[in-house]
Amino acid sequence: MSGAPTVFVEDFNKIIDECTNFACITRDGGLQRQAISRLDELLSEIAAEKSTAISANNEDYANLLLGCECVARGIAAEIKMWLLLKEGRPDAAWDQLVTAQTNIADAPRAHKGFSHLTDHVERLNAIEQLVFPPQVYLSTGFIVQKQICSPCENDYEDCGHIKGHPYMGKFCTVRLIPSAVDHVAFVENPANKRCRVLTFSAEGGYRNRMTWLVEPRTNPKEEANPDFKAECIVACTLPTTEGSPSNDSLAISEPI
C-alpha cells in the first residue's frame, strides 16, 4: 500500500474501522484473530510508508504515520484483551489493556490529526473500571546519573529535543542511566500500570488478585513467609527509557 499520503490514510482509516468492529467481547474469536492479523499487516505497511516519508524528509507525514502505528497497535491490543478474557487469562488481558491505553493516548502526541481519540481513551478507561477489579500498584524510585536523548544520543540536558514529542516518525525518549534504587512504594497512580501486585499470601498458597483463585506454592520454603508477588520495573543499574508510556520496558515478574 503506497502512493499519495491521502490515499494511504484513506486505506488506513478503512482498515481501522473494519478492525475496530471486532473490539467487543461478543465477537467471534476466529474473526478477532483475523482482525489482529490484518492489523499486523497494516503495521508492516505503515513502517514501509514511514521509511519513504523519512527518506523524503517529510516530518509531518512521518509523525502522522507514527500516530497510525499507535492506533493500529492500540486496536490490536484491545482485541487481544477481549480474546484473552474469553480464554480465562485476565492477567495477560490486563497487559493488553495497558498496551491499548498507552498507544491510543500516544497517538494524539504523535500528530494533531489524532486528537479525536480522546473518546477512545475514555472508553478504555471505562473498560478498566468496569471489567477489571481495582489493582494495587507499585512505584520504583531511583537515582539517575545521566539521561540520554534517543534522537541525538546526547546528554538530554544539552540537546533541544523534548521527551515525548515526535521527531521524524519517532517519539523522543530518554534512556536513564540509574546508579541506585532509591525506594519502592505503593502508589495510587503509577507511571506504569503493569507495575502491580499479582498475588498475595493466603492459606494454601498465593491468591491471584485478578481471578481470586489460590495458586499453590511451588517452593515449600515460601510457606513461612507471608508476602506477595508483584510485577514491577526493576531499576537496578540497567538503563531504562521514559518519554512514551508504551516504551516502558524491563517489566518482569519478581517476588518482593
Add this chain to the structure above:
Amino acid sequence: MATNITDFVNVGEKIANLGGVYPHGLALLPVNFESASSLAELRQASEAATIKKLLIAEGLQVDDILDRSQRPPYIKNKSHEWASPIIFVSALLYSQNPMCISLALNVLGNYATDFFRGTNTTPNVKLNIVIEKKDKSCKTISYEGPVDGLKDLPNIVREAAE
C-alpha cells in the same frame, strides 16, 4: 487545592556556600536545595531538564546555578504524578519582568496537561516557586492541585514578593 507561603533559605547565600553561581534569570533549584549541606547531596527533579528547555523555548532566561560538570543526579519516581522542580525567581528579574511568572506557569500548565493526557487520574501538580524579595530574603509558594489552579499563582507570588 492547597497553596502555602513559607520562609525559604536565603538562596544567594546558600548558592555561595555550595560554590555555585547566583542566577539573575529564572533558575531551577534541586529538590533538596534547602536541606543539602554539600554539592554531593543535591538531587534534581527528573523533569528539570525538560522544564528548562520549555522555558527557554518561550524566551525566558534560565540560568544554571552549577557548572555542567557539577550537575546533580536526578530523582526519578515511576509514579504518575507531576512534580515540578523548584522555580527560583530573583528579585532583579521580578522587578524588571513580573510577567515572567505568568509566562512560566503557562508553560508548566501546558506541559502538565499534555503529561496527563489519556490518563483516568485526576491531574494534580506539585509546584514550588521561590521568590526573592528586595532585601534578598526568600519566600516559597507551595502549590498542590489541579493544573487550572496555576493561573491564580501570579497574584499569590506578587503578595509574597511585597
